[in-house]
Amino acid sequence: MTATAAPPAPAPEAEPPVHKPSVRKRLVPYWLLLPGILWLLVFFVLPMAYQASTSVQTGSLEEGFQVTWHFQTYWDAFTEYYPQFLRSLLYAGTATVLCLLLGYPLAYLIAFRAGRWRNLLLILVIAPFFTSFLIRTLAWKTILADSGPVVEALNTLHVLDVTSWLGMTEGERVLATPLAVVCGLTYNFLPFMILPLYTSLERIDTRLHEAAGDLYATPATTFRKVTFPLSMPGVVSGTLLTFIPASGDYVNAELLGSTDTRMIGNVIQSQYLRILDYPTAAALSFILMAIVLIMVTIYIRRAGTEDLV
Amino acid sequence: MTDKTAGGDVRLTGISKHYGSFTAVHPLDLTIPQGSFFALLGASGCGKTTTLRMIAGLEEPSTGTVRLGEQEVTHLPPYKRPVNTVFQSYALFPHMDIFENIAFGLRRRGIKSVKKQVDEMIELVQLGEHARKKPHQLSGGQQQRVAVARALINHPQVLLLDEPLGALDLKLRRQMQLELKRIQTEVGITFVHVTHDQEEAMTMADTVAVMNGGRVEQLGAPADLYENPRTTFVANFLGTSNLIEAAVESAGDQVVVSAAGTTLRLPGARCSTTPRTGGKLLVGVRPEKLSLVPADEEHTIAAGRNKVTGRITASSFIGVSTQFVVDSPVCAELEVYVQNIERDARLTPGTEVVLHWNPEHTFGLDAAQDIDAGTETVEEGA
Amino acid sequence: MSAPLGWLRRHLVVIAGLATLAYLTLPNVVVTVFSFNNPTGRFNYAWQEFSLEAWKDPCGVADMCGSLSLSLQIALWSTIGATVLGTMIAFALVRYRFRARGAVNSLIFLPMAMPEIVMAASLLALFLNMGIELGFWTILIAHVMFCLSFVVAAVKARVLSMDPRLEEAARDLYAGPVQTFLRVTLPIAAPGIAAGALLSFALSFDDFIITNFNSGNTVTFPMFVWGSAQRGTPVQINVIGTAMFVIAVLVVLAGQVVSSRRQKQKH
Numbered sequence: 001m002t003a004t005a006a007p008p009a010p011a012p013e014a015e016p017p018v019h020k021p022s023v024r025k026r027l028v029p030y031w032l033l034l035p036g037i038l039w040l041l042v043f044f045v046l047p048m049a050y051q052a053s054t055s056v057q058t059g060s061l062e063e064g065f066q067v068t069w070h071f072q073t074y075w076d077a078f079t080e081y082y083p084q085f086l087r088s089l090l091y092a093g094t095a096t097v098l099c100l101l102l103g104y105p106l107a108y109l110i111a112f113r114a115g116r117w118r119n120l121l122l123i124l125v126i127a128p129f130f131t132s133f134l135i136r137t138l139a140w141k142t143i144l145a146d147s148g149p150v151v152e153a154l155n156t157l158h159v160l161d162v163t164s165w166l167g168m169t170e171g172e173r174v175l176a177t178p179l180a181v182v183c184g185l186t187y188n189f190l191p192f193m194i195l196p197l198y199t200s201l202e203r204i205d206t207r208l209h210e211a212a213g214d215l216y217a218t219p220a221t222t223f224r225k226v227t228f229p230l231s232m233p234g235v236v237s238g239t240l241l242t243f244i245p246a247s248g249d250y251v252n253a254e255l256l257g258s259t260d261t262r263m264i265g266n267v268i269q270s271q272y273l274r275i276l277d278y279p280t281a282a283a284l285s286f287i288l289m290a291i292v293l294i295m296v297t298i299y300i301r302r303a304g305t306e307d308l309v
Numbered sequence: 310m311t312d313k314t315a316g317g318d319v320r321l322t323g324i325s326k327h328y329g330s331f332t333a334v335h336p337l338d339l340t341i342p343q344g345s346f347f348a349l350l351g352a353s354g355c356g357k358t359t360t361l362r363m364i365a366g367l368e369e370p371s372t373g374t375v376r377l378g379e380q381e382v383t384h385l386p387p388y389k390r391p392v393n394t395v396f397q398s399y400a401l402f403p404h405m406d407i408f409e410n411i412a413f414g415l416r417r418r419g420i421k422s423v424k425k426q427v428d429e430m431i432e433l434v435q436l437g438e439h440a441r442k443k444p445h446q447l448s449g450g451q452q453q454r455v456a457v458a459r460a461l462i463n464h465p466q467v468l469l470l471d472e473p474l475g476a477l478d479l480k481l482r483r484q485m486q487l488e489l490k491r492i493q494t495e496v497g498i499t500f501v502h503v504t505h506d507q508e509e510a511m512t513m514a515d516t517v518a519v520m521n522g523g524r525v526e527q528l529g530a531p532a533d534l535y536e537n538p539r540t541t542f543v544a545n546f547l548g549t550s551n552l553i554e555a556a557v558e559s560a561g562d563q564v565v566v567s568a569a570g571t572t573l574r575l576p577g578a579r580c581s582t583t584p585r586t587g588g589k590l591l592v593g594v595r596p597e598k599l600s601l602v603p604a605d606e607e608h609t610i611a612a613g614r615n616k617v618t619g620r621i622t623a624s625s626f627i628g629v630s631t632q633f634v635v636d637s638p639v640c641a642e643l644e645v646y647v648q649n650i651e652r653d654a655r656l657t658p659g660t661e662v663v664l665h666w667n668p669e670h671t672f673g674l675d676a677a678q679d680i681d682a683g684t685e686t687v688e689e690g691a
Numbered sequence: 692m693s694a695p696l697g698w699l700r701r702h703l704v705v706i707a708g709l710a711t712l713a714y715l716t717l718p719n720v721v722v723t724v725f726s727f728n729n730p731t732g733r734f735n736y737a738w739q740e741f742s743l744e745a746w747k748d749p750c751g752v753a754d755m756c757g758s759l760s761l762s763l764q765i766a767l768w769s770t771i772g773a774t775v776l777g778t779m780i781a782f783a784l785v786r787y788r789f790r791a792r793g794a795v796n797s798l799i800f801l802p803m804a805m806p807e808i809v810m811a812a813s814l815l816a817l818f819l820n821m822g823i824e825l826g827f828w829t830i831l832i833a834h835v836m837f838c839l840s841f842v843v844a845a846v847k848a849r850v851l852s853m854d855p856r857l858e859e860a861a862r863d864l865y866a867g868p869v870q871t872f873l874r875v876t877l878p879i880a881a882p883g884i885a886a887g888a889l890l891s892f893a894l895s896f897d898d899f900i901i902t903n904f905n906s907g908n909t910v911t912f913p914m915f916v917w918g919s920a921q922r923g924t925p926v927q928i929n930v931i932g933t934a935m936f937v938i939a940v941l942v943v944l945a946g947q948v949v950s951s952r953r954q955k956q957k958h
Contacts, residue, residue, distance in 0.1 A: 029787035033795060036776035036839060040798055043836040047813035054816045102711045109708030123943055124712060128719055130939035132897055134916040135932040138924060139718035142725065142736045190715055240804070248806025251899060255920055265808050265900075272812055272904065278819070285812040292806055367859050387862040388871075394863045400856035404878045413874075414864035459864065 055282035065278060077283040081267050085291070088263040091178065091253075092246035095185035099193040099242045100235065102186070107197035107234070108227075112206065125194050133188060137255050140184050144174045144256070176258040184252035192241040200234030201227070236303045240296060247292055264288055317378015318343050319364060319467055319499060324373030326359050333359040335523045336372060341467075341501060341516075343378075346493050348502045348514035352546075356523040357503045358397075361469050364501060366390045377466055388417070393460035394469040398476055399452050401444035407431070407455055408440045414463040426462060434458045450481045457489070461496065468493075470502045474509065486512055507547050511535070519543050521683070535595075539581040541674055544593050545683035551599075552680050553592045553639045560584045564673060566592055569638035573615045573671065580673030589676035596644040598670040601633060603653070604661035614665040619643060621660045631656075635664060719936060726929035733923025745926035749934070752925040755915055759931060762912040765827070766896035769834035773895075774888045776835070777842025778880075784843070785850040802840045810837060811904035818905060825907025833905050834895040841894065842887035849883020 055073060059065035078085070110121045128136060143150055151174050154160050163169040168179040204227065212222040228235075250265030264284065271281035319341040326334040334356040341347045349357040362368035364375060366387035374383045382390050393414070401410050411430055415423045431440050434454040436447075444452055453473060460468055473489070474482045490513050493500045504510050510517045511531035518528040519542070527534060527543045538544035541552060555566035555573060564577050564584050573592055577584065584590050594615075602609060610616060619637030626649075633645040633656065645664060647656075656662065699706075725735055729742035750756035784795065802810060814833050818825060857879065861871040877884075899913040906914060916928055 029783040029789045032779040032783035032787075036780040036843075037795060037798065039776060039836060040802070040839065043814065043817070043832055044802055044810065045798070047810070047817035050820050051813035051816040054820070102707075102714065105704050105707035106709075106711040106715075108704055113705060113708075119947060121712070123940065123947075124716060127936065127940055128715060129893055129897070131719060131722060131932040131936045132913055132916060134899060134913050134920070135722055135928055136718040138736075138916070138920060138928075139721040139725070142721050143717060145736060187714065187718065190711070194711075244804060244806055248808040248900075250808065251917075265806075268808055268812055269903070272815060278816070281812060282816060285809045288806060289809045293804070296804060365863060367863070386867075387859070388865045388867050392863075394860070396856045396860055396863075398854075398856070400854060400860040402857060402860070402875060402879075413861070413866070417865035417870060463864065 051282045051285065054278050055286055057279050061276050070279070073279045073283045074287065077280050078287055081264065081284060084262055084264045084267050085287070087261070088247050088265065088288075089291070089295075091182050091185060091261075091263060092243050092249075094182050095189065095246050096193075096239050096243045098182070098186040099190050100239060103190055103193035103197055103238065107194050107201055110194075110198055111201035111204075122198070125191055125198075128191065134251065134255075137184055137188065137251060140180070140187065140256055141175065144180055144183070146173055146175060150174070175256065176261070178257070178261050180256040181252050181261045181263075184256045185246045185249060188249075188252065189242040189246055192245075193238040196237040196241065197231060197234040200231045204230050232303065236300065240299070244292060244296065248288060317376075317380070317466065319501070320376040321360070321364070322374045322376070324360075324363055324370040324375060326356075326363065326368060327371045332523055334363075334370075337525060339518065339525065339528075341499060343499055344497050345516055346490070346500045346502065346514045348504060348510035348517045349520055350504055350507060350510040350517050350546075351520035352505055355520040357520045358471060360520070361394075361471055361501060361503045364467065365392055365394050365469050367394075391466040392469060393463050393465040393467075394471060395453075395456045395460050395473045397471045397473075399444075399456040401452060401455055401459070403444055406441050406443055407436060407447070410444065410455055411459045411462055413459065418463075430458045430462045449477050450485065453477065453485060454488075457492070461492070461498075464496075465498060467499045467501060470500060472504055473502070474504075474506075482509070489513065511547070519546060521546075537579065537581075537672060538593070538674070540682070541591065541678045541680055542683035544672075544674065545681070549596055549644055550593045551596060551640060551643050552674070553594075554676060554680065555590050555592045555639075557584045557586055557588050557590050560586050563668075564590070566590055566673075568592070568640075571617055571639050573617075574668040575615075575671035575673055576669060579669075579671065582673070582675040584673060591674040591676050591678070591680060593672045593674060594666055594670055596632070597630075597646040597648075598666050599643070599645045599647075599664050600666065601635075601645055601647055601653075601656060601662050601664055603655050604663055607663045610663065610665045613668070615668050615671060617643070617664045619662060619664060621656060621658050621662055623658055624656065635662060637664070722929050723933045723936070726926060726933045728926055728929075730926065735924045735926050735929065742926075745930045749927050749930045752927045754910060755912075755925070755927055755931070758910045758912045758915040761827070761909070762896055765830055765834060765911065766892050769831055769838055769895040770888050770891040772831075772835040773838035773842050773891045774884060777839045777887060777891075778846050778884055780839075781843045781846035781850055781883075785847055786855075799840050799843050802837055803844075807837070807900045808904075811901040814901070815904045825905055826909045829905045829907070830902055830909065830911065833901045834898060837898075837901060838891035838894055841890050842884075845887035845890060846880065846883045849880050849886075853879050 053067055054065070056067060056069050056071060057065040058068045058070045058073075106121075106125070110118055110125070114121050142148070145151070151160075151172065154163075154174065155172055160169055160172060160174070163179050164171070168182070169177040174180050174183075208226055208230070209222055212226045213219075217225060248265050250263055250269050253261050253263045253266050268281050268284050268288070271277050271284065319339075321337055321339040323336045323338060324334065325332065325336040337360065339360075349360060351357045359368060363370045366382065366385055366389075370383060374381055376382065377391065382392075402413065405413070408427055408431070412423045412427045415426060420426075428440075431437055434457065436451060436454060436458070439447060439451065444455065447455065453476075456473070470489075474485050477485060486509060489500075502510070502514060511534075514531065516528065517531055517534055519526045519534065521542050527539050529537075534543060535547055538547065538550065541550075544550035544552065553568050553573070555568035558565045558567055558572070560577065560583075562577050564575050564580060566573050566575070566584075575592060580590070582590075604618065607616070617637050617639055619635040621633050622636045622642075623634040625632050628649070630646045630648050631652070633647065635643040635645055637643055643664065725738070726745060727741050727743065728735055728738055729740045729744060730737070731739055745751070780795070780799065783789070784792065784799075811833075814829075814836075815825075817823075818829055823829060853876075857875055858871055861875040862868075866874060897913060898911075899917060902911050902914060903917070910918070912931075916924075919925060919928060
């Protein structure tokens with residue numbers, strides 16, 4: 001391993017430039033990159049390769065697995081578990097939309113209307129992170145408990161009639177229904193929506209609002225034509241930061257849902273850790289990865305925001 | 310460590326800088342005499358800052374050498390050169406207070422007791438009560454003085470100033486120009502000053518090098534540059550010039566040219582190119598050298614002066630003087646600055662006038678150049 | 692008549708925002724309240740009566756405090772690892788031009804653009820194939836891996852906004868490369884590095900999915916909570932959750948007070 005990261009020598013130039021930066025100087029960035037990139041190559045890229053090879057193996061735990069280029073696994077896995085895929089995308093998508101609808105007013109409030117309360121509100125948004133998210137997710141079991149005040153209230157207001165017509169709840173329960181899972185997902189990833197939204201809203205010069213008002217725009221038009229378009233980078237990164245982790249989540253489905261709300265994450269987890277059918281599990285996570293990457297790519301293209309992160 | 314080589318000029322020999330295929334500075338020879346106030350003047354992108362950075366050691370020249378006195382420093386890193394810089398927008402360390410900013414250079418050279426020197430320096434730039442403040446708590450002018458103090462405390466052989474007054478408003482800029490000039494005279498260090506502001510360069514510097522497109526167009530004392538520009542770029546970039554395209558009728562000590570039927574004269578010695586009979590010449594004259602009379606008073610003009618007829622198209626009153634634009638057959642927009650000693654009420658737009666000036670005030674330039682070079686860049690910079 | 696309506700319209704954003712805030716903080720309130728519960732069964736989901744028992748004996752549950760200390764250790768080491776490696780990458784990306792910049796940028800971005808479970812599963816595939824025993828080290832390796840990208844993003848943002856002339860000024864004022872880095876670059880980049888480190892710590896300490904796949908029989912605190920969701924949730928979990936919350940809020944508030952004091956003193 002001696003300086004393999006050295007770049008190939010640049011092509012000789014026609015004119016004789018007398019002074020050139022020394023080789024040592026040119027190697028500095030490669031030395032800086034080496035350990036971290038090596039780490040990612042060995043523990044991120046290489047595992048992907050192993051998983052790829054696992055996904056085309058056949059065999060059993062007792063006899064061992066061999067690479068047999070058995071691509072059939074992908075088709076079998078997809079046909080068997082496509083309801084869970086669809087459910088994952090549906091739940092994650094719904095949670096993302098809800099996060100945007102709930103998060104935008106709060107981000108807007110903190111950015112433009114909070115005044116001296118701004119820092120306190122920001123701390124309150126980040127504060128939930130300070131408690132383990134599993135403990136907080138379990139708290140929803142209490143909040144949404146059968147015949148608890150929340151469920152009673154929703155029942156009295158006939159909200160549950162609507163949600164059960166939508167297929168989100170059953171009877172007078174919320175726990176162990178899709179609604180509970182979506183509610184948990186929304187809750188868990190809400191700060192990841194609010195913070196990027198806040199960052200991009202906060203950058204907007206408030207004089208733009210005044211200028212729009214001066215040019216005959218009503219507050220609603222100002223929002224539609226000025227504020228919202230300028231907050232697009234925040235909307236895009238917020239929705240990505242919500243949708244991507246939500247699509248692979250299995251914690252909320254496990255803790256707040258039932259066997260009818262199993263998401264693809266639950267399947268992958270149990271295939272890997274309980275059933276020990278590694279090829280199927282590997283194929284499933286590749287399918288999930290492909291779906292997410294394709295959707296994200298299309299989304300970023302359409303949203304037209306090239307420079308994220 | 311700085312006084313050993315004192316008595317040295319800055320000598321640049323054939324230095325140039327390429328970035329890939331782009332040439333920022335063409336091979337350049339320049340000698341900056343010790344103790345002088347030297348300005349590199351030009352529009353943005355002309356290579357002046359790159360030249361300065363090569364002297365500072367922040368940029369390595371692609372070719373050529375940099376010498377300070379007898380010492381060659383071409384490949385010395387900046388921290389080993391007896392040269393300090395006042396950076397554009399100052400680059401004061403935001404995490405250190407004023408005292409620590411000024412003490413930085415001394416401390417890095419391992420000087421233990423810096424208190425006395427730093428306090429003296431802070432007094433010199435009149436920032437006594439601000440010593441423990443952070444840079445962002447000071448005004449632009451104060452920050453500028455800290456930047457100068459931080460560099461000067463090291464007694465550099467050469468002080469480099471990169472657009473040091475660019476961020477200040479006009480009034481403060483005038484004040485700091487005088488201040489810097491005073492400091493330079495007091496400490497006697499060579500100052501190399503980079504600026505795009507021609508007035509600033511002319512007020513402060515003993516010698517000005519006008520740069521354009523990575524080359525030095527002309528170098529000299531401010532008055533010399535102004536009176537005897539050798540290129541259209543210098544003529545237009547430094548102040549304003551009226552340039553008239555003319556045909557040479559006879560050459561010699563006295564050059565006679567004609568433009569649109571008007572005969573003009575100028576001294577052969579003031580031509581930057583050798584005029585040839587039958588050839589072309591750009592004839593130039595500064596707006597303040599021109600006088601203006603209504604057409605019916607042409608007879609009052611003394612004999613032997615250059616005369617041009619025309620009509621006033623615009624006039625603007627700016628206090629000390631009135632500026633006229635005159636449309637004439639030789640040039641569509643002749644500019645004339647008339648001092649407001651006795652204002653002639655008849656000189657209003659539409660009036661037919663005769664312009665006249667002393668032929669000695671006329672200069673001649675090579676007609677092969679772009680007549681407008683340097684005019685647009687002035688507006689950009691302003 | 693229209694006065695209350697108008698008021699409502701003007702304050703719609705405030706009301707909606709505060710409602711979201713309530714949604715966001717409600718679980719924390721529940722966690723805190725239920726840390727004083729005295730549940731009858733194995734699960735702490737329904738209110739019975741006020742009790743200080745759990746607060747008096749926070750480590751009274753077998754293995755819980757052990758898992759907590761393990762999580763803290765892993766979070767500490769993975770923070771150090773990810774911060775050092777990530778800061779180096781961030782500096783290389785911002786300060787140098789080199790081949791493969793685009794590839795490096797994508798490699799940094801990918802772990803953030805991928806569902807955690809995909810990385811979790813593939814790491815497990817690697818460890819299984821290589822016959823590496825799952826436990827402390829595999830958790831640490833995984834945590835450094837996924838924290839790295841976040842550190843790079845945080846440090847990069849800070850270094851990008853830093854005026855390169857500051858370092859030039861330091862070099863001009865007789866500071867060699869090492870001195871320039873220690874006295875100018877590092878102090879100015881520090882807030883970005885600190886942000887990256889804090890984020891790493893939080894991500895690592897609270898990580899469940901990747902740990903779930905790669906921990907073997909080792910039990911971190913999130914793993915303990917997960918297990919107890921199946922076996923029975925002791926009140927002490929809520930005590931720990933509440934204590935963490937209070938401590939973190941106090942630290943943040945103290946930081947705010949100190950920095951605003953410092954601001955005032957200067958004026």
